[in-house]
Amino acid sequence: MNTLSRIRRPARRSEAQGGLAARLREPTQVVFLALLGLVAVGWVLVALDGGQFLTMESVVGIQQRSAALGIVAIGQTLAILAGSLDLSVAYLISLTSLVAAEIMAGQDGNILPAVAAVLAISALVGLVNGLVITRLQVHAFIATLGTALIIKGIVDHLYDGPAGKVPESFQLLGYSRIGPIPISALLWAGVAVVAWFLLSRTRLGYRIYAVGGNEEVARLSGIRTGRVIVLTHVLCSLCAGIAGLLLASRLGAGAPTVGTDGGYDLESIAAVVLGGTALAGGKGGVAGTVGGVLLLAVLDTIFNQLEVNSFVKDVVRGVVIVIAVAVYARRGMRRSA
Amino acid sequence: MKRALPILAVLVVLLAAIAVANPYFLEPAGFLAFLKRAAPLVILAAGQYFVIVSGEFDLSVGSLVTAEVVIAARLIDGEESATWPVIALLIVIGLLVGLVNGVVTTKLRVPSFIVTLGMLLILSGAVFLWTGGAPRGALSEGFRTFGRGGLGPIPWSVLILLAVGAAAIWLMRADFGKTLMATGDNERAAALSGVRVDRAKIFAFMLSGLAAAVAGILLGGFAGVSAQVGQGLEFSAITAVVLGGVVLGGGRGSVLAAMAGAFTLEALFTLLNLYGISGALEFTVQGVIIIAAVAAGAIRLPWKFTPRKGDAHAAS
Numbered sequence: 001m002n003t004l005s006r007i008r009r010p011a012r013r014s015e016a017q018g019g020l021a022a023r024l025r026e027p028t029q030v031v032f033l034a035l036l037g038l039v040a041v042g043w044v045l046v047a048l049d050g051g052q053f054l055t056m057e058s059v060v061g062i063q064q065r066s067a068a069l070g071i072v073a074i075g076q077t078l079a080i081l082a083g084s085l086d087l088s089v090a091y092l093i094s095l096t097s098l099v100a101a102e103i104m105a106g107q108d109g110n111i112l113p114a115v116a117a118v119l120a121i122s123a124l125v126g127l128v129n130g131l132v133i134t135r136l137q138v139h140a141f142i143a144t145l146g147t148a149l150i151i152k153g154i155v156d157h158l159y160d161g162p163a164g165k166v167p168e169s170f171q172l173l174g175y176s177r178i179g180p181i182p183i184s185a186l187l188w189a190g191v192a193v194v195a196w197f198l199l200s201r202t203r204l205g206y207r208i209y210a211v212g213g214n215e216e217v218a219r220l221s222g223i224r225t226g227r228v229i230v231l232t233h234v235l236c237s238l239c240a241g242i243a244g245l246l247l248a249s250r251l252g253a254g255a256p257t258v259g260t261d262g263g264y265d266l267e268s269i270a271a272v273v274l275g276g277t278a279l280a281g282g283k284g285g286v287a288g289t290v291g292g293v294l295l296l297a298v299l300d301t302i303f304n305q306l307e308v309n310s311f312v313k314d315v316v317r318g319v320v321i322v323i324a325v326a327v328y329a330r331r332g333m334r335r336s337a
Numbered sequence: 338m339k340r341a342l343p344i345l346a347v348l349v350v351l352l353a354a355i356a357v358a359n360p361y362f363l364e365p366a367g368f369l370a371f372l373k374r375a376a377p378l379v380i381l382a383a384g385q386y387f388v389i390v391s392g393e394f395d396l397s398v399g400s401l402v403t404a405e406v407v408i409a410a411r412l413i414d415g416e417e418s419a420t421w422p423v424i425a426l427l428i429v430i431g432l433l434v435g436l437v438n439g440v441v442t443t444k445l446r447v448p449s450f451i452v453t454l455g456m457l458l459i460l461s462g463a464v465f466l467w468t469g470g471a472p473r474g475a476l477s478e479g480f481r482t483f484g485r486g487g488l489g490p491i492p493w494s495v496l497i498l499l500a501v502g503a504a505a506i507w508l509m510r511a512d513f514g515k516t517l518m519a520t521g522d523n524e525r526a527a528a529l530s531g532v533r534v535d536r537a538k539i540f541a542f543m544l545s546g547l548a549a550a551v552a553g554i555l556l557g558g559f560a561g562v563s564a565q566v567g568q569g570l571e572f573s574a575i576t577a578v579v580l581g582g583v584v585l586g587g588g589r590g591s592v593l594a595a596m597a598g599a600f601t602l603e604a605l606f607t608l609l610n611l612y613g614i615s616g617a618l619e620f621t622v623q624g625v626i627i628i629a630a631v632a633a634g635a636i637r638l639p640w641k642f643t644p645r646k647g648d649a650h651a652a653s
Contacts, residue, residue: 136632139585141394145572146628153621266396266454279448314462322447322455329446 031291042302066297067184068243073271075239077289082232083212083281084140089240091151093259096244101164101254122241130230159256174250196286212281341594351604358611375603376494377552382577382599383505384548387541392521392587393449397456398549402567404464405553410562411474420479435546439539484558505592521587
């Protein structure tokens with residue numbers, strides 16, 4: 001949020017003087033307001049249905065359900081802020097879950113090598129994505145779609161079903177919790193804080209916004225734009241790798257379809273956009289993404305508690321995403337008018 | 338036509354390679370079978386071309402194809418007399434979905450990536466909701482004729498493909514095509530010079546929806562009823578269009594090249610099959626080739642002193 005207001009202040013000084021009301025118009029605040037509203041609506045609906053909405057169980061559930069998507073979405077935020085996007089994350093998650101479980105093979109001693117291998121593979125995939133986009137001038141959509149197909153082919157060729165075994169100690173990552181807070185939620189929070197720090201307190205962060213805002217201007221002002229884009233893709237893939245580890249620990253094994261079943265590619269992009277980050281890059285931030293992911297998770301929880309058909313969920317989710325983005329676009333128009 | 342030359346050259350090489358591996362391909366029946374198989378993707382690519390050249394994306398076509406097939410099976414339910422009314426309904430649904438995509442994109446100013454992604458979720462959810470998970474009903478023989486049967490030796494789908502191709506080329510030569518191209522190239526400039534930008538884009542989305550409806554009718558007959566029939570087709574169609582040298586972000590490329598791109602993709606699949614690289618690894622090879630082809634296209638550009646579009650990344 002800090003980054004946002006700092007970077008965009010010159011253009012919007014009149015609004016910045018408007019105090020609280022104006023500050024509420026920041027996209028990130030809007031998504032949290034919407035989240036509050038949704039919690040209220042959910043609470044009423046579930047109460048009318050004769051249940052209790054914010055039980056300990058459901059709060060823990062929300063946190064656990066959102067952790068994997070949240071971590072992926074934070075990586076995706078970095079890529080999108082730099083004006084790119086990554087469609088390969090879902091297959092990368094499947095691949096890394098398999099790599100992790102295969103190397104661990106149920107042995108505690110193998111956890112470290114497995115984690116190292118997963119991070120190395122993820123970084124490599126991100127590097128390839130970034131280099132193809134910047135050096136070979138392939139549009140990010142096609143480049144990462146191509147990478148997705150390559151990984152899908154490899155995974156489908158080698159595996160028919162779940163493989164490998166995750167030792168009990170590593171499964172703690174997915175299941176145990178400290179008080180009401182699951183470890184996985186802490187992991188997500190950690191990734192979010194690192195990304196927030198990177199974006200708002202480091203030079204790289206400023207450069208990411210600059211490149212996403214206007215690549216040509218950024219290049220002319222001396223930023224090595226290619227390098228910045230490659231780095232965001234490496235970070236994005238690393239996040240996907242971490243999500244793969246988390247899912248492997250939860251499943252107790254690697255699964256060739258865990259990434260695509262979760263729809264992590266398109267859903268992570270949707271969460272980022274829901275959080276007010278512009279798909280064209282340069283505007284938005286991690287805080288909004290956290291809100292977007294939580295919004296999707298709360299929506300899911302409400303449906304679960306009301307025992308709504310899972311296909312209705314898809315329909316409603318589609319409508320919500322479109323409406324939310326339409327609202328942002330409307331506000332954008334009013335501002336420029 | 339000049340823009341279509343590189344992809345046509347690649348296509349000819351691929352077709353020659355297929356013919357070498359499988360001489361049956363040179364006989365009319367073998368070649369017609371290839372055209373028949375390629376027809377749905379080529380038609381989808383033509384539809385996707387209109388959207389992409391106007392500077393947008395349509396991610397909803399895959400689930401729209403699935404929806405069309407599932408709806409057809411359930412409504413017809415083996416009843417021969419229902420064939421034509423249902424086909425009419427499918428076309429209306431396709432146009433309607435395109436209309437909604439277009440209106441939300443242009444009037445509500447939502448990036449088309451998100452609009453059509455939302456539509457994808459809505460359509461797939463709605464179809465499964467309506468069928469309870471597994472498609473029900475059956476297609477009539479009359480309906481299947483379009484995907485399977487033929488007029489003498491020539492499959493219906495090839496005739497439909499020819500008609501669609503001719504119509505698409507005619508549309509791009511007509512005023513509409515010029516308007517659409519101007520819209521995709523520089524929306525603001527086009528709007529200032531009196532182009533009804535929104536109308537052109539909405540029409541493009543409706544053409545894409547129509548193409549999905551036609552592809553659904555062909556695929557329903559050809560491949561049968563399943564909930565997976567349209568899976569991944571949106572990405573294949575976009576890939577085909579880009580393979581044809583059409584620039585994501587709009588304003589560049591020809592519809593002929595986009596359709597040639599779809600043929601190339603299909604020829605690639607055929608070739609991989611012939612050489613025994615079928616199944617999963619097919620995806621890997623496809624991924625490598627897509628990246629390589631698009632990269633080759635991008636690298637050639639400075640040579641020809643073609644001005645590149647400024648911000649290729651802001652595709653939304």
